Amino acid sequence: MKKVGLYFGTFNPIHIGHMVIANHMAEFSELDEIWFVVTPQSPFKVKKTLLENHHRYQLVLEATKDFPKLKPSKIEFDLPQPNYTINTLVHLGEKYTDEYQFCLIMGEDNLKGFHKWKNYEVILENYELYVYPRISEGTVAHRFEGHPKIHKVEAPIMEISSTFIRNEHKKGKNISPMLPYNVWKYMDEMNFYR
Template sequence: MKIGLYFGSFNPIHIGHLVIANHLAEYSDLDQVWFVVTPHNPFKKKSSLLDNYQRLEMVYRATKDYTKLKPSDIEFNLSQPNYTVNTLAYLQEKYPYYEFALIMGEDNLKSFHKWKNHDVILENHHIYVYPRISKHNPDNHQDKTQFDGHKKIHLVNAPIMQLSSTFIRKSIKAGKNVQPMLPQHVWEYLDEMNFYK
């Protein structure tokens, strides 16, 4: 089984995340996509970041109707600060019969060469890259990177989503209706818990 790992704080998870994950689960050779909720970094003060388990609960609620999308709290028990290369090694050890791949936006691919042991990641895992509109060059979002043409990197023609969790949090604080931007179960949970207000 081939699993795509979609890392993020998911603060909150929104329909853009679901559209990209579902596109990869349906239109690539990935069998499942796991939403890996990244834990609160204890060295960073970020008051707008909800508790780890509240964000995991939102991912659970967002994905429960999709058989190919799963929430994952795998990083909650790894020592902090954690690096993706460590998470991948841990998962490979825990699930030796699964093949793990990374999912990232084009913007992350540009800085991928700065990741800890990025060469080890590329040696052992495929990377699926979804498009983002570049701020520098909005007409041509396929900016060149040093990884162009790499056999382990797959550019996926997923829909371009211009929706961010930051925008949603600010909108909630400003009293705007963000219901269409969130999976219904997530919106109900946020509303019930009065998050981000």
């Protein structure tokens, strides 16, 4: 049974920071594959700067096509909105009963707020978490320190943000080194974020 890490995000756009972390997880942890789960919308993000779902999925597809262990997923596009991670996990578990064991990938910043997630106890009971380091305020709740289901992976700290990329691109700055080449090409051709 393949162990799959689910890396959720709006990926607006996907950048080399996302790629470095996902590849690090695929190469240096027990995970066999990483699925970039493109989220259709987040209650915490302003919609107007969000590219349409199919375009963001396409950007992830462009970024991952040369990396067999990294895959795009649009599984959440078909789920009722607003959607919660627990619903996606249950849905995937039902769809791929015997093929995959699913795990969650998250930044340390998300782990700090994990106790506020819907059904976080159920998630922790049934799924492993793979956490990568992030520079952020606050501390991880004591109950998550040394938890047998939470694995801290010493991935490189990537301080690149999609917001920064969008804003600077709009100003005419050259942000192409921060993006996988295919992503930059597609973004440029489609005139995104201008």
